[in-house]
Amino acid sequence: MRNVFLFIRRHFNFLFFLVLQIVSLSFLFRYNKFHEAAFMNVSTELTGRINEKYNGIEYYFQLKRTNESLVKENIRLRQLLKENYEAPDSNRRLVMDTIRVDSARSILKYNYLEAKVVGNTTALQFNYLTIHRGFAQQVRPNMGVVGPQGIVGTVVNVSENYATVMSLLHRQYKVVVKLKNGAERGAIEWDGLSPLFVTLKDIPKSAKVAKGDTVLTSQTSSLFPANIMVGTVYDIVPDNASNFYTLKVRPATNFFNIEYVYVIDNMQFEEQKRIEDSTRKKVQ
Amino acid sequence: MSELLKNTIRFILFILVQVFILFKMPPLHRFITPYLYYLFILWLPFSLSRAGLTVVGFIFGLSLDYFSKTPGLHAAACTLIAYVRPFVIGLLISQEGADKNYISPSIVSMGWAPYATYVIVLTFLHHTWLVLLEWMSFGSFLYFLGKVIASTAVSLLLVLLTELLFFRKQKFRTNTI
Missing domain, CATH: 1.10.287 (Helix Hairpins)
Structure with missing residues (x-):
């Protein structure tokens, strides 16, 4: 001894x-x-506050670009208003069923929560964003996050007033997406090489792919509503040995100047997860 | 200014510079991540005990980790260089008793060549351990090697600039032994 x-x-x-x-x-x-570590909650709150102070200064330098991207988004949404669509009168004119709108609350699936980005990195292998909206403001882990231009990431950690979002530019990030033409599904990942490009895998070679094709979110991802912009195909990486394409995709979101995002609350997520889990248990 | 206060201010400044300037810069190349923050550990006074150094290194690394959301990554690398630091100093110190006559390692207290060697060795060690941990699950040895070498080169350049910009005058203290 x-x-x-x-x-x-x-x-x-x-x-x-x-x-x-x-x-x-x-x-x-x-x-x-x-995605848990000791003191992570306390530290998220603290680093979030410091990030916010910094963002208060940096924000002014981005105002112009932020404004531009928000205006563009507004125009896009305005064009979707039903007042813009008017078919010539005919006896088969489509009438919007207004009763449905009243009862829509119960079938509302996705709820958007706006949040300000106070911290963001792009230079590392594991990039996270910090947003100024936390547990007290209805943010929970595993919610999807989109920006004005396209998807941004997924919430992984939540403290009282702040939350950290795993960015699309994270080595472990994976999300199911589809091609706009043909709707073949694949998975988006980041290979860590350049923050300007992500990789789209598992698209079968039977799909017709061309450079410039649009990539959208798929309804099977359950974090994001369907048909949200992800990016465009920049290049097709030649790989004859595989039955699947490896596509270089340029994300629609500009991660260098992102200021505002929307956290997406899937109200039916719990129910869907419960039935999926119970199925898994039954099969075993 | 007392050493404790000076080092506390340095602690905060180095973390802020690393988080809000160097991590915010658009990456130059996929191999390059500029690191400067670990210079804080190289500048700690001689008088700190070995265990003390290791603890300071751990806390310093961990506080950077909480900003970059990678708990443990920088802490591991900083603990390593803080632990190895006394051995390297012991090997490189040229004059007898320089570690007693001066407060902290610098060009003045150690001389150009030993101080440069000291910085290069610890920088290389820090980057190797950091990139190794970062790339453990992603393979590609060439990538690992390239990133270590390129990041070390950029970091050394940054250290050189910092040393020239913020030249630390050091008084020769006598009768302190």
Whole structure:
């Protein structure tokens, strides 16, 4: 026993160093797997506040571009208003059923919550955004996040007033998307090479793909409503050995100057998840 | 200004510079991530005990981690260089007792060549451990090597600029032993 104590005393520094290394590695691997780490909630609140202070200054430099992108989005949405569509009178004119609108509350699936981006990185391998909207403002983990131009990521961590969003530019991010022409589904990932491009995989070679094709969200992802812009096909990476395409996609969202995002609350997510989980249990 | 206050201010400044300037810059190349923050550990005073250094390194790395949302990544690398630092200093210090006569490692206290070696060795160690952890699950050895070398080169350039811009005058202290 005495020798044990002597050993610890003699190699105290080295053992101490080992302990700290193990602690940090366990933090790292735990976070990469489950997105939880000690003090993460407290620290998100604190770093969020500092990020917000910084954003208060940086925001002015982006005002013009932010305004532009919001105006563009407004125009796009305005064009969808039903007053803009008027068919010439005929006896088969389509009439909007107004009763449906009243009862629409119960069938509303997606609810949009606006949020300001206060922190954002693009230069790392694991990029996250911090948004100024948290648990107290109805944000929960696993909600999709879209920007004015296209999808941005998924909420992974929520504190009282802030939330962190795993960006599309994250090595572990994966989302199901589809091609606009043909609706073949595939998965978007990031290979960590350039923040300007992401990779679209698992599209079968039977699909017709051309450069410039639009990529949209698929309703099977359940985090995002269908048909939200993801990006456009920039290049088709030649790969003759595989039955699937590897496509280089340019994301629609500009991650360098994003200021506002919308968190998407899928109100029917719980129900869908419950039935999927119970099915999985039954099969096993 | 007392050493403790000075180092506390440095702690905050280095974290802020790393998070809000170097991490915000649009990446130059996929191999390059500019790191400067670890210079804080290289500038810590000689008088800190080994265990103390390791703890400071761990806390410093972890606070950067909470900003970049990678808990443990920078903490592991910082703990490593903070632990190795005394050995490297012990090997490189040229004059007898320089670590007693001066407060912290610098060009003045150690001399150009030993200080440069000290910075290069620890920078390389820090980047190797950091990139290794980052790329553990992603493979590609060439990528790992390229990123370590390119990031080390850029970091060394940044360190050089910082040393020239913020030249630390160091008084020779006698009768302190």
